[in-house]
Structure formats: C-alpha cells, structure tokens
Amino acid sequence: RKEVEQDPGPFNVPEGATVAFNCTYSNSASQSFFWYRQDCRKEPKLLMSVYSSGNEDGRFTAQLNRASQYISLLIRDSKLSDSATYLCVVESGTALIFGKGTTLSVSS
Amino acid sequence: DTEVTQTPKHLVMGMTNKKSLKCEQHMGHRAMYWYKQKAKKPPELMFVYSYEKLSINESVPSRFSPECPNSSLLNLHLHALQPEDSALYLCASSQVGPDGYTFGSGTRLTVV
Numbered sequence: 033r034k035e036v037e038q039d040p041g042p043f044n045v046p047e048g049a050t051v052a053f054n055c056t057y058s059n060s061a062s063q064s065f066f067w068y069r070q071d072c073r074k075e076p077k078l079l080m081s082v083y084s085s086g087n088e089d090g091r092f093t094a095q096l097n098r099a100s101q102y103i104s105l106l107i108r109d110s111k112l113s114d115s116a117t118y119l120c121v122v123e124s125g126t127a128l129i130f131g132k133g134t135t136l137s138v139s140s
Numbered sequence: 141d142t143e144v145t146q147t148p149k150h151l152v153m154g155m156t157n158k159k160s161l162k163c164e165q166h167m168g169h170r171a172m173y174w175y176k177q178k179a180k181k182p183p184e185l186m187f188v189y190s191y192e193k194l195s196i197n198e199s200v201p202s203r204f205s206p207e208c209p210n211s212s213l214l215n216l217h218l219h220a221l222q223p224e225d226s227a228l229y230l231c232a233s234s235q236v237g238p239d240g241y242t243f244g245s246g247t248r249l250t251v252v
Contacts, residue, residue, distance in 0.1 A: 064238040075230055075243040076183060119182060123238035126171050126190060130182035 038120050041134035049110045053134050055103040055120030064123035065096055067105045069116045070133065076119055079105075110138045146231050146244035154252055155221060161247045163214040163231030169240070172214040174206060175230040177246075183230055189214060190236055221251045 038055045045051050057065075065082040080087065082094040082103055093106040103120055115138045120131035144165045153159050163172065171190045175183035188196035189208040197206075203225075205217040214231055231244040 066238070066241075073228075073248075075245050077243070078241070081239075125196075126234070126236055126238070127173060127185050127188050127196060128232075128238055128241055129185065132182050 036120055036122050036129055036131035038131040039134050040132075042137060043134060044137045044139065045110055047110060047112060047138055047140050049138070050106065050108045051110060051136060052107075053105045053118055053120070053136075055105075055131055057101050057103065057120075057122045059122065059124055059129075060101060062122045062124060065103050066121040066123075066128070067092075067094055067103075068119040068121050068130070070119055071116050076121075076130070079118070107136075110136075112138050112140060114138050144231055144233050144242050144244035146229075146247050148247055149245065150248050150250075152250045152252060153218065153221065155223070157221075158217070158219045160218065161216040161229055161231075161249075163216075163233075163244055164212055165233040165242070166212055167233065167240075167242065168211075169233035169235050169242070170211060171234045171236040172208065173232040173234075174214070174216055175232065177228040177230060179227075187216075218249075221249075223251050226250045 036057045067079040068076040069079045070076040082096045084096050086095045091108045095104045117133040117135045119133045121128050147162045174186040177183045186200045187206045192208045203220050207215040228246045230246045234241040
C-alpha cells in the first residue's frame, strides 16, 4: 500500500489568516481524494472531496494535480473553530489511506 | 439512519481477557472497515469486509479477529492483547468504494 505524505506542521496562525496545507501521494492509480478533519479524541470527519477541476466550499478550497500527484487545501479567514488536525486521504482500492495529518491551531 | 454505531465507547481490559468490539450500520453499505489509531498518528487500516467477506487483512496479528455476521454488523474479537495495542479503534462503512465513507465515533481501548 502506497503512502500519503503531508506537511509536518503544526501550523499556528492568528484569526483571519490564510493557511495552506499540501499533500503528495504515491499511488498513481488512485482515483478519489479527500480532506478529513479530526478534532482531539474524535473520529475523522469528511471536510471535502478533491477534484481535478478544484472545488470550493465557503472558506475552503481544495486542488488536485494528478500529474504531480499533489493535493492542497487552502483555508481563508481562519476561525478559532478551524483548530483541528487535517488529514489528507487517498483512495486505494476500496479503502482509504490517511496521511499523518497536519495540526492547525488558530489563536485570537 | 446515517450513522455508524460503535460499542463500547471505552474499554479497559487485562492482557488475559477476551473482549469484543461491535460496529453497526443501517445505511445499506456493503463494505465495512476496522482502523486503529494511536495517539498523534493517523488511522491505520486493519481489515476490510466487502459483501460480508474479508477482502483485506493488513497483516494484523491474530490476537485481533474480525467477524462480519451480516451486512449491518462488524465485530472485532480481542484476545491476549498487549499494552501497545491500546488505541482508538474506528469502524467505518461505505458503498464498496471511497465515497460515502462514514466513521463511527470509535472505541477507546486500554490494555493493562
């Protein structure tokens, strides 16, 4: 099973900042890509799927570059409630393979 | 019902105990998964069941024994665990593919 690699973090930013996370994956056969969010001692929850055309959901924008096998997540106007671990996730067959995660801490 | 329910939420067991973790979903999903997550680490895939048959075993030690009695239930039987097996055990289900993946809230296991 191939790896998913992410920025090590942690990212400590003030409220209102823009922050970007990056991720690379090694399995070129993967077809589906996601960003999950995990709060402390909770289960991972889907933040958004990632498409080649790029997709946006409010303050969150995800991009996929298949040629470079690179995925990104941009968070604009960071809120205190955005503090969490963000997991880059890549499909491998029927299962999801998780990156190590990047911790974001937003402070006032 | 769009949930995956895991029981118990917390479990403390001795190294000689036998216990089981349970997972249930009623979304009609035909794939179910067990993941293990240690502190400050990502979830790691343990087992995949597809149409009630074990399709992936990620070289998990035999002290972990999965069981899928029917399409809605997934169990993980535990026997002779070690303290290093203490972790959050997450169950997930999906429609045999990555979309619609839904995680349960997990069982936090402590082996003493």
